[in-house]
Amino acid sequence: MERIFDILKKPAVYYSLLIAVLAVVGGAAWAVYETQIPPEQPIDFPHNIHVGLQIQCLYCHPGAWKQASAGLPTQDKCWACHQQLTKYWDPENPVPLNQWPPELQKLAAYVENDEPIPWVPVAIVPDHVHFKHRPHIAAGVACQDCHGDMSSVTVAENPQLMNMGWCITCHQQKTVDDPVKREKLISCETCHY
Amino acid sequence: MSENISRRDFIKLAGVTAATAAVLTGCGPASRYVVREPYTKMPEYTYNGQSTYYATTCRECAAGCGLVVRTMQGRALKVEGNKYNPTNLGKTCARGQAALQGLYNPDRIQNPVNQKGEEMDWDTAIGVVAETLGKYQPDEIAFLTGLAPDHLFDLFGEVAKTFGAPAPLRYGALGMFEARATLGEAARALFGQPNNLFFDLAGAEVTFSFGANFLETWVSPVAYTRGFAKMRQGTPGKRGYLVHFEPRLSQTAIKADEWFAIKPGSEGLLALALGKLTAEHQGKVIAAYEGVDVEAAAEAAGLEISTLERLARIFGNSRHALAIPGGAPLAQSNGLDSAKAILSLNALAGNLGQPGGVFLTPAAPVNDGYHRPATVRELALLVEKMASGQIKALFVHGVNPVFEIPAALGFSAALDKVETVISFASFPDETAVRADYIFPDHTGLESWGYQRLASGAKESTLSGAQPVVAPFYNTRATADVILAAAERIGKPLPYKDEVAFIQSKIESLVTTEGGFHAAPEINTFWAQFQQFGGWWTNDEKLGSPTSAVLDRPLAVRPAEYQGNGEYHLFTYVSPILGEAGANKPWLQEVPDPTTTVMWNTWVEINPKTAETLGLHDDDVVRIVSPFGAVEVSVYLYPAIRPDVIAMPFGQGHAAYGRYAEGRGVNPADLFGGAVNDAGDLAYAGLKVKIEKTGQKKQLSRLESRIGVYGYEEH
Amino acid sequence: MAKNHNIPEYKAEWKAGEEGKWGMAIDMDICTGCNACVAACAMENNIPFVGEEDAGYGRGMHWIRIERLWEGKYPEVKTEFQPVMCQQCGSAPCEPVCPVFASVHSQAEKLNVQVYNRCVGTRYCANNCPYVVRTFNWRDYDRPEPLNNQLNPDVTVRQRGVMEKCTFCVQRIHKAQDQAKSEGREVFDGEVQPACAQACPADAIVFGRIDDPESRVSKLAKQGRGYKLLEDLNTLPQVTYLKGGSHVRNG
Structure with a gap:
């Protein structure tokens, strides 16, 4: 045992160990940070404009009030509105496609080619978590409580780390007066199965 | 619309x-x-x-x-x-x-291919089918289909008619093992019409099952399992009594109240003896059983006369007694006689068309004849024509004849003599890999179709199939291929495609009431x-049979056995794999219900017999019949007659994808070609030899895992 | 299954308010051993197949198995089929031995749950389970393309080194509860069916609320035929087996 401590006292060993520890911790921190960078989307979708136009979240993510998954809009949903915008489709004075904003040109291309838009979900949980939107919406949780204020971002990003501590904290806060409900909301098998 | x-x-x-x-x-x-x-x-x-x-x-x-x-x-x-x-x-x-x-399945055939494995497009494929149909004389073309799906059998029938070719033959190993043609023939002889007969287990008080393994796989296992459950626990305070005669303890035997391991081939004799004793017990004189020698029957079956008398009392005292003839007893040289003898017990019990008795399976709503599977005799004719070069084009769908037709019939060799073999298989099975072309059909879950019921429901039923997912690969519905080919050579059928064909068939039901x-x-x-x-x-459409079977003397001659070994070979269809489940990995991993073996074939031998032969669990033995030999691991099965060994059918594939290929052996390789009076293969009347090889091959079994407790002997 | 007489006589009882919630009744008189439940369970719960060799080593992943135990010698031999899955013990031997609390009792559904993301694979729980129903992922078992298309998104796909077992198809329980709640009603009897009960051709497996005396499973469990597996171990199983009928053979 003594000898091990002696070895540790050598500066070379000491520093290399320190560097190794720092590398591991730094790597982990970097990995966590990495998960928080919003992924690149096929279209730089401006949430702020759409929310600013008073479009309800559920219009484009209708699964949230009925299903586990909120869903990402399909191109026909986008196109249903965008093909009516008089700004570009004014019969008197249509704007040629190549003069549209570049992101809308991308959408038009997906529609033209009849290809699905490969959206990348941003607010995700690991595979061993079974998150359901419906009960949250039914319990009166507003979209922005978890997803942040979408009127201030363009491409979706996560306002916070979506980890278990965050889930449980909220579940506990909301069920202070209801022990039965609390039991259910902090029980393992409610989310992990 | x-x-x-x-x-x-x-x-x-x-x-x-x-x-x-x-x-x-x-x-x-x-x-x-x-x-x-x-x-x-x-x-x-x-x-x-x-x-x-x-x-x-x-x-x-x-x-x-x-x-x-x-x-x-x-x-x-x-x-x-x-x-x-x-x-x-x-x-x-x-x-x-x-x-x-x-x-x-990862081994599915994904594109139409020729024998060299070269992919082709569907247009060329349809051209090949059209050319094949057009090139040969009608009687040089043969269609061989499986027992499912029925809509394709019907379509092939119409195509054959249009071209003047012989009607399609349908075959499946399950049909052969259940000797369905023999049951149909017995029904025709007794009740005036061929039928797959419905046995109302649910309503029966006492059921005598002569080798009818309805809880494993027999005609419609799910329907009969439900019938069994109702018989047992369906009526409060009542519990149906099941007596089962079979050489080995099958699932059905395990669930029976009494199991008798009788000698293979003695079932018919036993039925007649029981009939005679029952009639005597009831004080009746029945012409059918006049000449029956009870003593000889008891000896043939290996039972005491007192046991027979007791069983006859049980049968005779019940108001709802039922007798069911199973597959193996009918697949004996005396199988047709046995079927009649066993069915006659129902006439004696007065249960024909009565609750808890025997009924005629309802006619299907569409194409309502009885479309029984081809007998082996009919198949042998086909094989003969193929071997002599008379058949020049063979279309195969829904069946894997190289595997499912016992080798002794020579189908495999005859296949080489056929100029053009076109398989519509979804998987690279033994037949497909030897075909000139494989034009893969969708699998069942990607397909349209309908299926008439073998038996099992009281209602006249047509089960409909629709694709539940879009086709996964570049496969195409065989019906569409055939229709397109027929059109291309100027003999179109009046259907645009498969869906139009099915719609035309069910059109009459639109206005049918009830x-x-x-x-x-x-x-x-x-x-x-x-x-x-x-x-x-909505209503039950079962037919009530009538019969004069009791008025004429019945006789069952003793069974003749092929081979001169000391042991009867009892072959049963694996209840888990069936005839075509070997390529599904999870079915391979589901343990056999009685032996708990997974992923392999075994031979069941009574521990006493094994002891005299010096055999232990997992010893590899060679089972030899005059027609073939297989090497297989021994499983000491504590509940089988000492003079009988048993093997399951379902493994032993030479192709059919990674999960099936080279796994286990096929006991049908041991079968000879002898047929019974109805033309079904008498596979159950086979005596084989056991030879030691000195090798050992461990079987994977579930019971070895749970053996740590509750595992004392076997 | 000899009774261990060193265990002091003690009858376990539910503490008030802690009774089980979900339970099963399995009628062994009508179970035909067909293994439909085994296949259905594997299909529903993303259970991998392990192949012949690993299966031979006892590494099969079946969450439910059909036991059949021999009694007697030919020709007086008899046996019975008994489906065995996790008994969701009220006093579960697997729980206290887990060092990382991966095997815990759920207070909400009164189930014995295995939390995959906590499990570190000590296998103590399997060692302590008298019913031998826990299975361990000895490898990352292969599901060659496109077999992976079949994976049920409602059930976590487990990795190598993780213990797993029957969950009473808790994903189906949640689904029914969620559905009922969205319709403003209670879950009705028979609404939740685990894959095994749903497939069972004989209807031998019945699932439901054992804390509701009117449910089908409660009524069946109260029949005189009911018993629990290895009852004297005081595990308080939530599965009731109904004894088979008389089996006189060759008599």
């Missing part, structure tokens, strides 16, 4: 991915109803992450159970039973559950046909 409905239904099938889209856009008429858009236009009522359920029909055997398949975003996830279908009322067997492993659903016209009816998974009557 129909297009609209189909669009609505099938838009959901289209997958999200571009890959799916590519597959879809590559399809021609086969996918006319399958919309080509992926989820770029998602239907309003579909959400990401929500399941959609489609009703269809199981194709793992020919029983025609209704399924409801859970799908999500164009993928099939889980097979569940269709609770409306009167055959299975929401239940399924293990084979049905594993149907998805056929759909998603059905589960009705509609004013075909398009609405068609939508309902898909929604409910078929059409059936």
Whole structure:
């Protein structure tokens, strides 16, 4: 045992160990940070404009009030509105496609080619978590409580780390007066199965 | 209208991915109803992450159970039973559950290919079929189909008629093992019409099962299992009594109140003796049993006379007694006589057309004749014609004859003599890999179709099949291929495609009253046909047979056995694998119910016999018959007659994908070609030798794992 | 299954308010051993197949198995089929031995749950389970393309080194509860069916609320035929087996 401590006292060993520890911790921190960078989307979708136009979240993510998954809009949903915008489709004075904003040109291309838009979900949980939107919406949780204020971002990003501590904290806060409900909301098998 | 409905239904099938889209856009008429858009236009009522359920029909055997398949975003996830279908009322067997492993099997044939494995496009493929149909004389063409699906059998029948070719033969190993043709022939002789007979287990008080292994796989296992459960616990305070005669302890024997391991081939004699004793007990004189020698029968079966007398009292005292003839007893040289003898007990019990008795299976709503499987005698004729070069083109669908027809019939050698062999198999089975062309059909869950019931439901039933997912690969419905080919050589049939054909067949049901659903016209009816998974009557349509069988003397001659070994070979169809389940990995991993062996073949030997032979568990022995030999590991089975050894059928594939190939052995390789009076193979009358090899090959069994407790001896 | 007489006589009882919630009744008189439940369970719960060799080593992943135990010698031999899955013990031997609390009792559904993301694979729980129903992922078992298309998104796909077992198809329980709640009603009897009960051709497996005396499963469990597996171990199983009928053979 003594000898091990002696070895540790050598500066070379000491520093290399320190560097190794720092590398591991730094790597982990970097990995966590990495998960928080919003992924690149096929279209730089401006949430702020759409929310600013008073479009309800559920219009484009209708699964949230009925299903586990909120869903990402399909191109026909986008196109249903965008093909009516008089700004570009004014019969008197249509704007040629190549003069549209570049992101809308991308959408038009997906529609033209009849290809699905490969959206990348941003607010995700690991595979061993079974998150359901419906009960949250039914319990009166507003979209922005978890997803942040979408009127201030363009491409979706996560306002916070979506980890278990965050889930449980909220579940506990909301069920202070209801022990039965609390039991259910902090029980393992409610989310992990 | 129909297009609209189909669009609505099938838009959901289209997958999200571009890959799916590519597959879809590559399809021609086969996918006319399958919309080509992926989820770029998602239907309003579909959400990401929500399941959609489609009703269809199981194709793992020919029983025609209704399924409801859970799908999500164009993928099939889980097979569940269709609770409306009167055959299975929401239940399924293990084979049905594993149907998805056929759909998603990694060894599926993905494109039309020729013998060299070169891929071709469907246009060329249809050209090949057209050329083949046009090139040869009608009687040089043969169609060989499986027991399922029925719509294709009907279509092949019409095609054959149009071309003047012989009617298609249908065959499946299950049909052979159950000796269905013999039962049909016995029904014809006794009741005036061939029929697959319905045995009302649920209503029976006392059931004598002569080798009818209805809890393993016999005609319609799910329906008969339900009947069994009702017989046992269906009526409070009553519990039906089951007596089972079979050389080995099968699942059915395990569930029986009394099991008698009688000698193979003695079932008919035993039935006659029981008939005579029952009649005596009831104080009746029955002409049918006049000349019966009870003593000789008891000796043949290996039972005491006192036992027979006791059983006769049990049978005679019951108001609802039932006797069921199973497969193996009928697949003996005396099988037809045995069938009649066993069925005569029902006439004696007065249960013909009575609750708890024997009924005629309801006629199907569509093409209502009895379409029994081909007998081995009929197959032998086909093989002969093939071998002599008389058959120049063979079309194979839904059956794997090289594997399923016992080797002794020489199908394999005869196949080489056929100029053009076209297989429509979905998997590279033994027949397909030797065919000149493989034009893969969709698997059952991607297909349209309908299936008549083998037996099992009291209602006149047609189970309907629809694709639950878009075709996964570049496969095409065989019906569409045939129709397109016929059109190309100027002999078109009056159907645009497969769906049009099926619609034309069920059109008469639209206005039929008393059905589960009705509609004013075909398009609405068609939508309902898909929604409910078929059409059936609300009322029971069982036929009541009548018979004068008791008025004439009955006789069963002693069984003749092929081979001169010391041991009877008892071959049964693996209850888990069936005839075609070997390529599904989870079926391989489901333990055999009686031996708990997985992934292999075994031979069951009584421990006493093994002791005298000096054999232990897992010793490899060679089983030799005059017609072949197989090497297989020994399983000491504590509940089998000492003079009988047993092997399951289902493994021993030389092809058929990675999970089946080179695994286990095929006991049918030992069979000879002798047939019974009805033309069915007398495979059960076979005596074999056991030779030691000195090798050992461990069997994987579940029981070795749980052996740590409750495991004392065996 | 000899009774260990070193164990002091003690009858376990539920503490008030802690009774089980979900339970099963399995009628062994009508179970035909067909293994439909085994296949259905594997299909529903993303259970991998392990192949012949690993299966031979006892590494099969079946969450439910059909036991059949021999009694007697030919010709007086008899046996019975008994489906065995996790008994969701009220006093579960697997729980106290887990060092990382991966095997815990759920207070909400009164189920014995295995938390995959906590499990570190000590296998103590399997060692302590008298019913031998826990299975361990000895490898990352292969599901060659496109077999992976069949995976049920409602059930976590487990990795190598994780213990797993029957969950009473808790994903289906949640689904039914969620559905009922969205419709403003209670879950009705028979609404939740685990894959095994749903497939069972004989309807031998019945699932439901054992804390509701009117449910089908409660009524069946109260029949005189009911018993629990290895009852004297005081595990308080939530599965009741109904004894088979008389088996006189060759008499």
